[in-house]
Amino acid sequence: MGGASAQKPPPQKNLTPSKLSVSLRTGGLGRKSDLSEPQGLLITGGAGFIGANLLRAFPRLGPHIRALDDLSSGRVQDVEGLPVKLIVGDIRDRHLVDEAMTGVRQVISLAARTGVVQSVENPVEDMSVNVAGTLNLLEAAVRHGVERFVFASTGGAILGEVEPPFHEDLPPRPLSPYGAGKLAGEGYCSAFWGSYGLKTVPLRFSNVYGPFSYHKGSVIATFCRCLQSGRELIIYGDGEQTRDFLFVEDLCQAILRALEADLPFGRPIQLGTGRETSINALVALMRRLVGESRFPPVRYAPARPGEVRRSLVDIAKARRFLGFEPTTDLAAGLSKTWRWFQENQNPVFFLLSTLQVGVSRSSALWVGGEPGGNIYSRVFLDLLITRGAS
Ligand SMILES: NC(=O)c1ccc[n+]([C@@H]2O[C@H](COP(=O)([O-])OP(=O)(O)OC[C@H]3O[C@@H](n4cnc5c(N)ncnc54)[C@H](O)[C@@H]3O)[C@@H](O)[C@H]2O)c1
16 A cells, blocks of 8 residues: 655645534533543544444554544434444534534544435525535534545546546536535645645545435435335336445445545545446345345336446556455345344334435424524434534
């Protein structure tokens, strides 16, 4: 690994340090004395699908690791029991982010609105969280002298309709506001390396799947929920569109390496498997896994706007700089994912998570003044945790 150490750091400038009030209002999970921990690591979106897996991938957990999440789609119970600090709040809240970033050496920025379809329906909300929220985090990272900032970006949605395999030098032409927002995030990562010397690492994830994805609108999670409930599987388009499905445990290994690796900062690195699978082939695999007798009907519906036709990632750069080598093939990853869904088939939880996906479009309206909140997360918020945000 290596090859990037010769890169010349840009001239560094500092953002004006803000006055910090160091009191984190995290209910039972936070202790004021932990806040000066110099080796702190902040994971925004830490209660989400990838965040819940990532926390479990760390060799050592402790109060030096903090998860900041507004619980708009993540769940408290997916991180409950882990010896980390959960801060409930919004990445757009400057004061809260300042508190959360105190004593932090590394940031992994996962918090985002993640729905392509939702971004088409509400591009302003998508921009507010994914662009303004990311900028807020980057500014705070500079103020607090953070050493490294790993940013969750995306592959296909940024590039648009291009001939695969995707690689980092292709010109980006996003087809959805979600892709445009992630591209803006990458732009700010480049700019903050260039202007302030913040070591940013934008990682472009392909289609990630795995445990803790009950709430996701991605195709594998959606199909797993259909299999659980016996509802029909809907394939948008002819089913010959392809995706590069990456098992979440493999992704987490790449994220951990990005925290320390010697690499060119501010520039994206694509993560995937280098294999493409059509949705029809995915359904065939799931049919084999679940068994013909339990498999619900499959229906084809019109293709959805903003979705790309083919997705296949060239991971040469990730191999070179992160030593990245995904080890889980799709059949094995699907088997682990399906097992997780079966083991977590709580009827009440299942009903709520289905409801959550259904109401996510209008959640900002429902809870006016509380960006990102929804009924589901507020129930748990009220029950389990005191609010961190002011
Ligand atoms: N899952 C994938 O296939 C995939 C692919 C490409 C990129 N990504 C990126 O990876 C990251 C994590 O995605 P995920 O799949 O775990 O999604 P997720 O929805 O499960 O996780 C996102 C988390 O961010 C939190 N969040 C949302 N808005 C917030 C805000 N304003 N303040 C604080 N927290 C907020 C949510 O509650 C949730 O826990 C996202 O940035 C996403 O865009 C994911």
